[in-house]
Amino acid sequence: MKEVQEILSLAIPQPALSDQLQLAEADTVSVPDCLDYNLQRYVYERPLPVEDVAMVVYQPAKRGQAAAIELRYCVAGNKYCKNPNCTDQVCAGGHKKDDCNEKLPSVDMITVRFQPAFIQSLQKGNTSSTLFEMQSRKPFVKTIQLCTKSKAVLEQMVHNNYEGVLRNIFLQSKSLELLLFSSDQFIQNDPDERYGCRFLTQMEDRGKIEKARSILLEQLDAPITIRELARRVAMNECYLKKGFKAMFGTTIYDYFQKERMEKAKGLLYEKGLSVSEVAIMMGYSCISHFSTAFKKHTGLKPCELLLR
Structure with missing residues (x-):
């Protein structure tokens, strides 16, 4: 709900x-x-x-x-x-x-x-x-x-x-x-007391932030720029970044990376896919870049997770 x-x-x-x-x-x-x-x-x-x-x-x-x-x-x-x-x-x-x-x-x-x-x-x-x-x-x-x-x-x-x-x-x-x-x-x-964003008291603008999050979750394998994300939800880039952090407690990039790595973790640990397969599915052209991002999020290299 x-x-x-x-x-x-x-x-x-x-x-x-x-x-x-x-x-x-x-x-x-x-x-x-x-x-x-x-x-x-x-x-x-x-x-x-x-x-x-x-x-x-x-x-x-x-x-x-x-x-x-x-x-x-x-x-x-x-x-x-x-x-x-x-x-x-x-x-x-x-x-x-x-x-x-x-x-x-x-x-x-x-x-x-x-x-x-x-x-x-x-x-x-x-x-x-x-x-x-x-x-x-x-x-x-x-x-x-x-x-x-x-x-x-x-x-x-x-x-x-x-x-x-x-x-x-x-x-x-x-x-x-x-x-x-x-x-x-x-x-x-004051309306700013909770969010620090007066515009977020409007349901229409909060809906745009929710839509932006949904877009991120729908395409975890295809990174999107903030400019493109702002265009798709019809919101100013600055408002989008400020509003997203106010509502979800993190930046757009950090939220995207966290969800991206959680999905990758599931593909590795639960589906049993190889590191190279998951890297490609998550939109990485370089396996080492994927490995670095994965370790930053989980504390483990993808290969170390597979050994557990």
């Missing part, structure tokens, strides 16, 4: 590490005429550098329809005993949460999407400038700081014992709290 990968790339800057995540549980609740709530909890065995991230996604009003607001969160936590009555504060097995033997670090991704009709009802009768107008006619995404109050609310939403109508009421009330806290952050924080 594109939205999940997008926020994961911020919470876990090293793309390869996100592959270690395993989906442990998922939950979806739709509150009629109000909002849709979605939770995806991932666990991992090895330590991961997870950073809490919050995003506001805005879709402008269309003909006959109000603007839409979506709040996305990625927060680090812990999954404790498998007993469904366990929460992050209380263990049904009688353990204190810090002593739980089954404790696993987790990454919780929570999405709250407010339905346009509900947003419209909140704006009714309000003639002053509001959060929902966003002073923009274009859709965009803004990353904001996740405040302590929002983290507390998210924890309550993930761990609650309400059912049926009461659960809908609870989730609606907590979602409005998140919207309130997010509006404070939205007004106070």
Whole structure:
């Protein structure tokens, strides 16, 4: 899912590490005429550098329809005993949460999407400038700081014992709290705070960066110049380089080389191809150049990997 990968790339800057995540549980609740709530909890065995991230996604009003607001969160936590009555504060097995033997670090991704009709009802009768107008006619995404109050609310939403109508009421009330806290952050924080690139608050420009990455991955055997890459995604070269590093934490060249060598490693180790065959498949005319690049990335020469 594109939205999940997008926020994961911020919470876990090293793309390869996100592959270690395993989906442990998922939950979806739709509150009629109000909002849709979605939770995806991932666990991992090895330590991961997870950073809490919050995003506001805005879709402008269309003909006959109000603007839409979506709040996305990625927060680090812990999954404790498998007993469904366990929460992050209380263990049904009688353990204190810090002593739980089954404790696993987790990454919780929570999405709250407010339905346009509900947003419209909140704006009714309000003639002053509001959060929902966003002073923009274009859709965009803004990353904001996740405040302590929002983290507390998210924890309550993930761990609650309400059912049926009461659960809908609870989730609606907590979602409005998140919207309130997010509006404070939205007004106070500068769009450059996370990325250092104002233009990346626009979904259109972020989409171009994503497209550039897809092009790189599609042709790992055929290096492409930044000028050509910029032309294909219709973006200024400087913006492309700056935006790519801001979103993926590395330069275009380093990202391409890393993915290129990872593919080469798979061809050598898993497919059993020869060094010369892999070098040619990866677009190298000189085997020694391929060997040098491979060792720089993996710490081993291609022939040494084959001996393992």
